Amino acid sequence: ETGVTQSPTHLIKTRGQQVTLRCSSQSGHNTVSWYQQALGQGPQFIFQYYREEENGRGNFPPRFSGLQFPNYSSELNVNALELDDSALYLCASSLRGNGEKLFFGSGTQLSVL
Amino acid sequence: AQSVTQLGSHVSVSEGALVLLRCNYSSSVPPYLFWYVQYPNQGLQLLLKYTSAATLVKGINGFEAEFKKSETSFHLTKPSAHMSDAAEYFCAVSEAGGTSYGKLTFGQGTILTVHP
Numbered sequence: 160e161t162g163v164t165q166s167p168t169h170l171i172k173t174r175g176q177q178v179t180l181r182c183s184s185q186s187g188h189n190t191v192s193w194y195q196q197a198l199g200q201g202p203q204f205i206f207q208y209y210r211e212e213e214n215g216r217g218n219f220p221p222r223f224s225g226l227q228f229p230n231y232s233s234e235l236n237v238n239a240l241e242l243d244d245s246a247l248y249l250c251a252s253s254l255r256g257n258g259e260k261l262f263f264g265s266g267t268q269l270s271v272l
Numbered sequence: 273a274q275s276v277t278q279l280g281s282h283v284s285v286s287e288g289a290l291v292l293l294r295c296n297y298s299s300s301v302p303p304y305l306f307w308y309v310q311y312p313n314q315g316l317q318l319l320l321k322y323t324s325a326a327t328l329v330k331g332i333n334g335f336e337a338e339f340k341k342s343e344t345s346f347h348l349t350k351p352s353a354h355m356s357d358a359a360e361y362f363c364a365v366s367e368a369g370g371t372s373y374g375k376l377t378f379g380q381g382t383i384l385t386v387h388p
Contacts, residue, residue, distance in 0.1 A: 200380060201364075
């Protein structure tokens with residue numbers, strides 16, 4: 160049990176819709192990283208938030224956006240959903256300066272029809 | 273840029289046999305290297321990490337990995353497989369410290385099957 164919770168666990172949307180995924184980080188952690196894991200692939204880095212500011216972004220288009228709140232929980236928003244957005248979305252929380260130790264949640268499985 | 277190649281998308285061993293999962297990396301700067309395990313319908317759990325200290329790294333559940341700079345490898349081993357080791361394993365790399373903190377590049381994964 161990592162103490163990182165994600166909601167919802169499963170979600171079905173249709174192409175063109177918008178979706179918001181939520182992550183509650185482990186107590187005391189100030190950094191949240193989001194990853195996309197397509198079926199049969201390794202996770203891909205989407206972006207990271209540190210103290211409510213975006214702190215790095217992977218190769219994802221602007222329709223992927225995020226927020227981090229004062230309590231360090233986080234949201235991932237995806238606009239104009241495409242079929243290829245179907246994947247497991249993983250959130251990882253960490254405490255900067257704690258040796259790169261990421262704690263992953265169980266993920267949100269998003270299906271786009 | 274950095275990348276990770278995991279050789280073998282599926283590895284099958286008998287219970288009690290040696291487990292060897294291969295990982296090669298590419299990085300233009302000194303890397304941090306990680307092995308994660310993922311059980312079905314779960315997130316990733318850190319097995320072990322290399323962050324420029326000892327080249328032989330011991331992790332949880334009896335796993336260990338050796339950083340070999342000359343071979344750009346970070347293979348994962350366990351002397352004796354257990355049924356509970358059946359899972360998917362991911363090797364990952366990040367640039368050491370600084371702005372790359374927490375931004376990992378993962379390999380494609382290796383599914384480990386353990387036969388009785």
